[in-house]
Amino acid sequence: MDSTKFSADLGHLRERLKSNPYNAFITLLPDVAQKSREIGAKMQAGHAGRLAGYTVGVKDNISLRNYPTTCGSRMLENYRPPYDATVVEKIQAADGLIIGKTNMDEFAMGSSTEFSAFGVVTNPNDENRVPGGSSGGSAAAVAGGLVDLALGSDTGGSIRQPAAFCGIVGLKPTYGRVSRYGLVAFASSLDQIGTFSRTVQGSAALLQVIAGRDENDATSAEVAVPDYQAGLGQDVRGLRIGVPAEYFGTGLDPEIAARLKKCLRFLEKSGVTVMDISLAHTPYAIAVYYIIATAEASSNLARYDGIRSGLSQRGGDLDSVFRETRHAGFGSEVIRRIMLGTYVLSAGYYDAYYDKAQRVRRLIKADFVKVFESCDAILTPTTPTTAFEIGGKIADPLAMYLSDIYTVPANLAGVPALSFPLGKSAAGLPIGAQLTGNYFKEETILRIAHYIEQNYVE
Secondary structure, eight states: OOHHHHHHHHHHHHHHHTTOGGGOEEEEOTTHHHHHHHHHHHHHHTOOOTTTTOEEEEETTBOOTTSOOOTTSGGGTTOOOSSOOHHHHHHHHTTOEEEEEEOOSGGGOOSSSOOOTTOOOOBTTBTTBOOOSSSHHHHHHHHTTSOSEEEEEESSSTTHHHHHHHTSEEEEOOTTTBOOTTBOOSSTTTOEEEEEESSHHHHHHHHHHHBSOOTTOTTSOOOOOOOTTTTTTOOOTTOEEEEEGGGSSTTSOHHHHHHHHHHHHHHHHTTOEEEEEOOTTGGGHHHHHHHHHHHHHHHHGGGOSSSSSSOOOOSSSHHHHHHHHHHHHOOHHHHHHHHHHHHHHSTTTIIIIIIHHHHHHHHHHHHHHHHTTTOSEEEEESOSSSOOBTTSSTTOHHHHHGGGTTTHHHHHHTOOEEEEEEEEOTTSOEEEEEEEESTTOHHHHHHHHHHHHHHOOO
């Protein structure tokens, strides 16, 4: 990008951000102008990093040194981490310009970004509708043109579902592909940092920077990082794409199903082999996810007790400190999930719920391992419906949880998955399609999504 255009775009952006469109940001960084001048000088000198010219939003559960990292919660409203997350360090080293911290469902627990202590985020396509969640602020910021790229976290679909609702690209990498150092934990065996962008190329560029082994994160994988952008533009002829019947049953909007089938016909004409496959344990995924995720959340959030971390309400004995701190600091959805998680881990119920859920999780993973012996990627809907109205599901937690029915299996198995836009509904709302790949094969799903993005015509 030309450095002059970069500066001009930033000037326009700063004016727009004054009103915080869509309530997408919790915190805007005050030193953006100075850093933009430094990056512009590097661009003019010809030695800028690979993200120079890109503006970036960072979800507010990812640490940014000396700036608020609230997790969308009053519990951490005044927390300023003394260190940067590894992904933040890598973005800054590549000269990406971080604009601010994006709004989110509290502690990443939600599917609509209505559960933030800092207000509801709205969808840039229709501000009466949700942007999805929990990374709704990042999705809205990218879809609304406030930033070029953004980071989110995906525990059960929290990147892909809002990407689908907002009509952009959202990528959850393989578990271990990107360091989680500096990510405030929700469910540690499921959480993964990923990307938002308006194009597949943007996601490939950002993933290239943030991927790789990190000595600060023992769960990050010692696996070579390929050139993700090199495969973009390649033909898809000869690839094999699986279509699981379990993702096309009751509950799927017929308009979304029709759009997916039309895309599959296009891929067949492009030389792709489309195969019927089965992911037999998919119907159990939501139940398994909400047992494991809440159990891990209960454990991870136990540190917020008024003594060790976060807010502290001290006015009586020790029990009142615990009780009053959590009552003042946590919202209703976080409390609900902590209670569920504590229940499934409690004596007498561990074997019946948590242990059984882990056993079924292994079966879900085995389904994916078997399928990828015969196909290169899986194509499914990202969500069963388009974006719903603000307030439409907030009183019905189960209906809200079912928004993630097509996304949670990838987190349980640890495989990479990407949501990309596939046109709009008759009502003008974005429709998302999801490509799931084999372990550490992000380049395959990026390649297929880019081919569709560039060649598919309605």
